[in-house]
Amino acid sequence: MKKFNSLENLKSLLPDNYKSVDKTNSKKKIALNKQFLEAHYSVKGRAGTPVIIIKGFSLMDKNEIKLISKEIKNKLGIGGSLKNNDLYFQGNKRDQIISILARMGHDVKKVGG
Numbered sequence: 429m430k431k432f433n434s435l436e437n438l439k440s441l442l443p444d445n446y447k448s449v450d451k452t453n454s455k456k457k458i459a460l461n462k463q464f465l466e467a468h469y470s471v472k473g474r475a476g477t478p479v480i481i482i483k484g485f486s487l488m489d490k491n492e493i494k495l496i497s498k499e500i501k502n503k504l505g506i507g508g509s510l511k512n513n514d515l516y517f518q519g520n521k522r523d524q525i526i527s528i529l530a531r532m533g534h535d536v537k538k539v540g541g
Contacts (some may be wrong), residue, residue: 463487465529466539467522480522482515482529482536500528 432438465484485493497515501508504524508517517525526536
């Protein structure tokens with residue numbers, strides 16, 4: 429087998445009609461619809477444990493909301509759930525959650541706390 433010393437030599441192994449795939453734009457967008465959301469701070473009924481509730485997802489289905497929730501939970505390392513199209517996140521990380529949602533293109537307003 430022939431030893432290749434450069435990338436140009438490797439191209440000789442590919443067929444003439446080979447088309448490369450651009451993987452930089454293959455990352456899917458999560459926030460398709462711009463939403464006006466509210467970030468609520470709540471400790472009621474939770475023995476003093478803070479919970480951040482994101483309300484206002486009206487134009488998205490549950491799967492899109494789950495993707496947003498999953499990305500936030502993975503980035504911040506927190507737990508959370510989806511109930512009645514509202515996102516519940518454990519802990520007091522409201523500012524970080526708001527910044528992530530703003531980067532996705534949503535307008536987020538702080539409510540309470």
